[in-house]
Amino acid sequence: xxxxxxxxxxxxxxxxxxxxxxxxxxxxxxxxxxxxxxxxxxxxxxxxxxxxxxxxxxxxxxxxxxxxxxxxxxxxxxxxxxxxxxxxxxxxxxxxxxxxxxxxxxxxxxxxxxxxxxxxxxxxxxxxxxxxxxxxxxxxxxxxxxxxxxxxxxxxxxxxxxxxxxxxxxxxxxxxxxxxxxxxxxxxxxxxxxxxxxxxxxxxxxxxxxxxxxxxxxxxxxxxxxxxxxxxxxxxxxxxxxxxxxxxxxxxxxxxxxxxxxxxxxxxxxxxxxxxxxxxxxxxxxxxxxxxxxxxxxxxxxxxxxxxxxxxxxxxxxxxxxxxxxxxxxxxxxxxxxxxxxxxxxxxxxxxxxxxx
Numbered sequence: 001x002x003x004x005x006x007x008x009x010x011x012x013x014x015x016x017x018x019x020x021x022x023x024x025x026x027x028x029x030x031x032x033x034x035x036x037x038x039x040x041x042x043x044x045x046x047x048x049x050x051x052x053x054x055x056x057x058x059x060x061x062x063x064x065x066x067x068x069x070x071x072x073x074x075x076x077x078x079x080x081x082x083x084x085x086x087x088x089x090x091x092x093x094x095x096x097x098x099x100x101x102x103x104x105x106x107x108x109x110x111x112x113x114x115x116x117x118x119x120x121x122x123x124x125x126x127x128x129x130x131x132x133x134x135x136x137x138x139x140x141x142x143x144x145x146x147x148x149x150x151x152x153x154x155x156x157x158x159x160x161x162x163x164x165x166x167x168x169x170x171x172x173x174x175x176x177x178x179x180x181x182x183x184x185x186x187x188x189x190x191x192x193x194x195x196x197x198x199x200x201x202x203x204x205x206x207x208x209x210x211x212x213x214x215x216x217x218x219x220x221x222x223x224x225x226x227x228x229x230x231x232x233x234x235x236x237x238x239x240x241x242x243x244x245x246x247x248x249x250x251x252x253x254x255x256x257x258x259x260x261x262x263x264x265x266x267x268x269x270x271x272x273x274x275x276x277x278x279x280x281x282x283x284x285x286x287x288x289x290x291x292x293x294x295x296x297x298x299x300x301x302x303x304x305x306x307x308x309x310x311x312x313x314x315x316x317x318x319x320x321x322x323x324x325x326x327x328x329x330x331x332x333x334x335x336x337x338x339x340x341x342x343x344x345x346x347x348x349x350x351x352x353x354x355x356x357x
Contacts, residue, residue, distance in 0.1 A: 033082070034117050035117075038113065040075065040079060040084070040106060041106055043067060043072075045076075045085070045097075045106075046085075046104065047107060048064045050099070050104075050107065052064070054090075054098075055090050055096035055097060056096055056097055056098075057090075057097075058073055061076075061097060082102075083100055084100065084102050084103045085099065085100060086100050108171065109171060109175055109176075110171070111167040111168045111170070111171040112171050112172045114168065115167070115169075118161075118164060120147065120154075120161055121315075123146040124142035124143045124146045127145060128310070128313065128314060131314070140317070142313070143315050143316070151165075151316070155225065155226070156225040159229070162225065162226070162229065163229070166202040166204075166226065167202070170202055170204030170205065173208070174205075177256065177344075178208050180344045180345070180346060182209075182212050184344060185344070188286060188351070189216060189252075191251075191282075192213075192251045193216060193217065194216065194217045194249075194250040195209065195210075195216050195217070195218050196218075196221050196247060196248050196277065197209075197219070197220050197254045197255075198243050198254065198258060198270070198274065199222055199243060199255060199256075199258040200220040200222050201220075202226065202229070202230040203220040203230045203233055203236055205256055206219075206220045206236050206254075207234075207236050209254075210233070210235040211234075216235070217235055217237075218235055219239055219248045220233075220236050220238045220239065221239045221240075223240065223242065224240030224241070244270065244273070247276070248277060249278070250277060251279060251282070251283060252278060252283060252284050252286060253277060253284075253285045253286070254287075255285070255286070255287045255289065257349070259287060260320065260321055260322070261312065261315070261316045262318065267330055268330065268334045271336070271354075275334065281357050283356060284353055284354060284355050284356075285331075285353070287351070288350075289322075289350070290308055290309075290321040290322075290349050291323065291324050291341055291350040291352070292321045293323065293324065301348060324341050327352055328341075334354075335356065336354040336356055337355060337357060338354075338355050339352055339354045339355070340352070
């Protein structure tokens with residue numbers, strides 16, 4: 001019997017509806033994946049396997065972690081299904097658990113995951129619809145609505161969160177972003193004798209840059225409550241202050257995941273302060289930040305960038321991710337004559353270099 005195009009269309013719609021009935025549960029329980037991964041970090045499953053030096057049975061793991069074997073089995077089953085840990089057969093047991101590349105990231109990226117899934121950071125997400133409704137009336141700040149202070153004031157008043165925040169961002173730089181930058185774009189630091197990291201947090205990023213480029217001296221510039229609790233690093237000077245008032249003088253200014261938190265007017269003010277701080281003819285600004293491109297072929301990278309854009313809505317009053325054209329226009333308005341945007345293979349941000357001549 002010949003199937004007409006209309007019947008084929010109906011059949012396709014039915015299949016899509018059936019798939020949607022299953023797929024919807026992915027969104028209903030979207031929070032569960034992060035919660036289970038957070039549980040794995042808090043239990044230190046990855047650390048136990050790493051310390052053991054070989055695959056571990058359920059009995060060995062539950063003993064090492066002092067937890068329920070039956071509940072731990074269910075947690076591990078969930079994680080193995082997602083490629084976080086794997087099962088294999090050993091001489092001791094038909095089932096033992098070992099690392100995958102993703103499970104090893106649980107150890108190295110744990111500070112960032114614990115930060116982003118902390119009650120403090122999750123609370124603003126629950127009022128996202130209020131942001132969308134109220135924004136036209138004056139750019140509401142969901143973090144401030146949830147906690148009574150903006151994120152910077154909250155960090156200044158809460159030392160434990162201040163540490164969590166800076167350790168989370170520092171681990172992201174140390175594990176993912178900086179190795180990619182130094183592996184493919186180290187030459188952009190050639191001839192830079194001094195580098196000021198604007199909004200540099202606890203100095204982790206700058207310390208690694210200075211170590212990799214020993215000809216540079218570093219100035220870690222951030223709010224006083226941030227730099228006052230930062231450890232000392234060789235070749236790095238901590239300076240407290242506000243980038244809206246001034247930027248310390250250096251051959252180049254560096255930003256990592258900073259400017260996307262501010263609107264164009266605020267960014268222009270910050271960038272003009274940078275322009276005054278760097279040499280007129282040889283100075284430059286190096287920005288490591290997201291460049292939005294909806295034609296991005298890597299759908300996973302695009303999904304992360306789109307998520308980051310929504311995250312900014314929950315955290316800052318006017319923050320957003322920008323396209324390449326928007327970055328170029330922003331830098332032009334700040335007085336920079338040209339810019340070069342370089343994607344970094346395999347990571348979320350790109351490198352944007354801005355020159356005043």
